[in-house]
Amino acid sequence: MSDSNGSNAPPQPIECRAWVAYEPKKPLKLETVIVNPPQKGEVRVKICYMALCHTDAYTLGGLDPEGLFPSILGHEASGIVESVGEGVTSVKPGDHVIPCYQAFCDACKFCLSRKTNLCGSVRQWTGNGVMKNDSQSRFTVKETGKKIYHFMGTSTFAEYTVVHEVSCAKIREDADLESVCLLGCGVSTGLGAVWNTAKVESGATAAVFGLGTVGLACIEGLVHAGAKRIIGVDIDAKKFEAGMKWGCTECVNPMDHEGRPIQEVIVEMTDGGVDYSFECIGNVEVMRSALECCHKGWGESIIIGVAASGQMIQTRPFQLVTGRVWKGTAFGGFKSRVDVPKLVDRYMNKEIKLRDYITHQMQFEDLNKAFDLLHEGKCLRAVLKAMPEK
Numbered sequence: 001m002s003d004s005n006g007s008n009a010p011p012q013p014i015e016c017r018a019w020v021a022y023e024p025k026k027p028l029k030l031e032t033v034i035v036n037p038p039q040k041g042e043v044r045v046k047i048c049y050m051a052l053c054h055t056d057a058y059t060l061g062g063l064d065p066e067g068l069f070p071s072i073l074g075h076e077a078s079g080i081v082e083s084v085g086e087g088v089t090s091v092k093p094g095d096h097v098i099p100c101y102q103a104f105c106d107a108c109k110f111c112l113s114r115k116t117n118l119c120g121s122v123r124q125w126t127g128n129g130v131m132k133n134d135s136q137s138r139f140t141v142k143e144t145g146k147k148i149y150h151f152m153g154t155s156t157f158a159e160y161t162v163v164h165e166v167s168c169a170k171i172r173e174d175a176d177l178e179s180v181c182l183l184g185c186g187v188s189t190g191l192g193a194v195w196n197t198a199k200v201e202s203g204a205t206a207a208v209f210g211l212g213t214v215g216l217a218c219i220e221g222l223v224h225a226g227a228k229r230i231i232g233v234d235i236d237a238k239k240f241e242a243g244m245k246w247g248c249t250e251c252v253n254p255m256d257h258e259g260r261p262i263q264e265v266i267v268e269m270t271d272g273g274v275d276y277s278f279e280c281i282g283n284v285e286v287m288r289s290a291l292e293c294c295h296k297g298w299g300e301s302i303i304i305g306v307a308a309s310g311q312m313i314q315t316r317p318f319q320l321v322t323g324r325v326w327k328g329t330a331f332g333g334f335k336s337r338v339d340v341p342k343l344v345d346r347y348m349n350k351e352i353k354l355r356d357y358i359t360h361q362m363q364f365e366d367l368n369k370a371f372d373l374l375h376e377g378k379c380l381r382a383v384l385k386a387m388p389e390k
């Protein structure tokens, strides 16, 4: 065990600020919390930058069947290791890291399979808002002594957090932490949905539903893959400018077609449908449209958006019988601790963009304002500065 001062004394509890979600649909409350030291297999991270993903808003909105309260939300961030617990070997104090809600242990049957990135090593505990070693939280509110649940194994809306070692991707130190925090979720997910889940080939046609960060990252991935036609779909025409800038060949608004289902419009536009479609909203009606705008015989639709508790998808089974394929993706199929450092390399080589997704740079205190911007559809990613790097 050691900390970022190089001391071998056991790490002590840290007092810092964190945003606590006490109940669904209520603004977060800024609290002073005690962050307990990392235990066996755990890492305590100083959060330098944190971004807001639509999934944080979804859970705060009470739509997540796994949502626990009170909790510290947040899962898209970057930071520096402050201290490590017993047995941790892959990171050390001072290392730059990206917390990853999708773990990678390199040992479970999921990690050993080439078919999935869903690690099973800590998922049961992260879903219950606790750490695996003792099934407890590391967060307590100083004033009340109340225990606070973790969220997605990351809880990055805090100046310090504790994550499992398997959820902590070490990255190169010359990458700017403000930009690469986006690789913790939205941008990686969109790119990976195209490259890993759909495996889009050069010359393919595609439709992307929802032109937020995830949708735009799909478009970026499609451009890289050499897609020849990319149709952006959004109900807010103001999003089309970004869609075209990222590489759409055209954009359509489902509201502009006199009640005709958008899938019919796209099938007509594309001589039978697109090769691939991506749902980046979390709306089950749109998921149906995304499947049904795919070409008979081979079209594949990838569900990325997270739908509210109790929602179900439906289509005529005939859609699948006649060769359309429905798939889903979590974190774009990337095996987090292996692939996130490679994505950082690609960013540093200027192969992928990150800064263009940052529409708002804010301070730690501004988190509730950032949630308002997200709900008003006024931002791609708001990135908030948490702790100084030095």
Ligand SMILES: NC(=O)C1=CN([C@@H]2O[C@H](COP(=O)(O)OP(=O)(O)OC[C@H]3O[C@@H](n4cnc5c(N)ncnc54)[C@H](OP(=O)(O)O)[C@@H]3O)[C@@H](O)[C@H]2O)C=CC1
Pocket: 053, 054, 055, 058, 185, 186, 189, 209, 210, 211, 212, 213, 214, 215, 233, 234, 235, 236, 239, 254, 280, 281, 282, 283, 286, 303, 304, 305, 306, 307, 329, 330, 331, 332, 376, 377, 378, 379, 380
């Ligand atoms: N599977 C995974 O691993 C991941 C899933 N997600 C999920 O992906 C989804 C997208 O996330 P993110 O990009 O951050 O979200 P955003 O809210 O930034 O983007 C969604 C976009 O879809 C638009 N939209 C809403 N309703 C419709 C509709 N009926 N038809 C067309 N467009 C519509 C929104 O417009 P407006 O703003 O006007 O509402 C917005 O532009 C979310 O559900 C999120 O939870 C995110 C990351 C990882």
Ligand SMILES: N[C@@H](CCC(=O)N[C@@H](CSC=O)C(=O)NCC(=O)O)C(=O)O
Pocket: 053, 055, 056, 064, 065, 066, 067, 102, 118, 123, 185, 306, 329, 330, 331
């Ligand atoms: N907890 C929810 C579903 C939430 C969900 O689907 N999360 C995505 C990531 S969304 C990121 O912004 C995911 O990867 N899920 C896989 C996982 O293992 O959590 C529910 O219970 O429905």
Ligand SMILES: [Zn+2]
Pocket: 053, 054, 055, 056, 075, 076, 185, 186
């Ligand atoms: Zn996310």
Ligand SMILES: [Zn+2]
Pocket: 103, 104, 105, 106, 107, 108, 109, 110, 111, 112, 118, 119, 120, 121
């Ligand atoms: Zn695993």
